[in-house]
Amino acid sequence: MSALKIENLDISYGDSKVTHGIGFDVAEGESFALVGESGSGKTTVLKAIAGMARSWTGSITAFGHARTPGIDRGFARQCQMVFQDPYGSLHPRKTVDATLSEPLAIHGVGDSGARVDEVMQSVGLDRRFRFRFPHQLSGGQRQRVAIARALILKPKLLLLDEPTSALDVSVQAEILNLLKRLRREQGLTYLMVTHNLPVVSFLCDRLAVMRHGRVVEVASVDQLKRGELQDPYSRELTRFSASHPKT
Numbered sequence: 001m002s003a004l005k006i007e008n009l010d011i012s013y014g015d016s017k018v019t020h021g022i023g024f025d026v027a028e029g030e031s032f033a034l035v036g037e038s039g040s041g042k043t044t045v046l047k048a049i050a051g052m053a054r055s056w057t058g059s060i061t062a063f064g065h066a067r068t069p070g071i072d073r074g075f076a077r078q079c080q081m082v083f084q085d086p087y088g089s090l091h092p093r094k095t096v097d098a099t100l101s102e103p104l105a106i107h108g109v110g111d112s113g114a115r116v117d118e119v120m121q122s123v124g125l126d127r128r129f130r131f132r133f134p135h136q137l138s139g140g141q142r143q144r145v146a147i148a149r150a151l152i153l154k155p156k157l158l159l160l161d162e163p164t165s166a167l168d169v170s171v172q173a174e175i176l177n178l179l180k181r182l183r184r185e186q187g188l189t190y191l192m193v194t195h196n197l198p199v200v201s202f203l204c205d206r207l208a209v210m211r212h213g214r215v216v217e218v219a220s221v222d223q224l225k226r227g228e229l230q231d232p233y234s235r236e237l238t239r240f241s242a243s244h245p246k247t
């Protein structure tokens, strides 16, 4: 079974159609990147999968569960999103404990104290941060909280929207290593939007290249590293990519 299957996905904002017939499959345990030009619709695809796009047609299926438009709690248990800016995505007046307990309460999961402890430990957040507010944390700690919140319901699939681009360079490597370890330890599947091809090489197995709202090529990261992408735009995009990040 695929972890995620996207078929013929057209997403619109008002009268404006942003994506055209998007389709790709992500295997269970795979880390898959969406790359491509700015404005090509990468984040919009993640938002549609996460239930944050109002108007779309086509199909979005995670672990055999077809998403229904709007709130779909069954889908949310399987699939959670981590946003680019951990400061903007965390509620300024909620402590780490409140942020992490909330999804458990919404989904009626008991024993939140133990689960909050467990997830904080898994993302490397010290217990003394539990009752701090976002402004009392560093950028890297805030992104760990955002990742912990995404993991609290034990989803199998994480949607990662530029998860390190808002962070200081020295912190980016820490978060990338954390994501790599979490995937290995918890058997997670990732769908990640990024502009950073070395990050793709470091964390992903395959990639789809998007342009003008369409997927122009799906390739393996090995093909990317060997310079074997076929589509002219993909080749142009990857010309400047080189090595792995030093993590």
Ligand SMILES: Nc1ncnc2c1ncn2[C@@H]1O[C@H](COP(=O)(O)OP(=O)(O)OP(=O)(O)O)[C@@H](O)[C@H]1O
Binding pocket: 013, 018, 036, 037, 038, 039, 040, 041, 042, 043, 044, 045
């Ligand atoms: N809320 C919105 N309302 C209307 N149009 C939007 C909205 N969000 C995005 N768009 C438009 O949809 C298109 C795709 O945007 P999207 O953010 O998905 O692109 P992207 O590939 O992720 O770009 P980037 O790499 O710069 O983040 C753009 O033309 C953008 O202007």
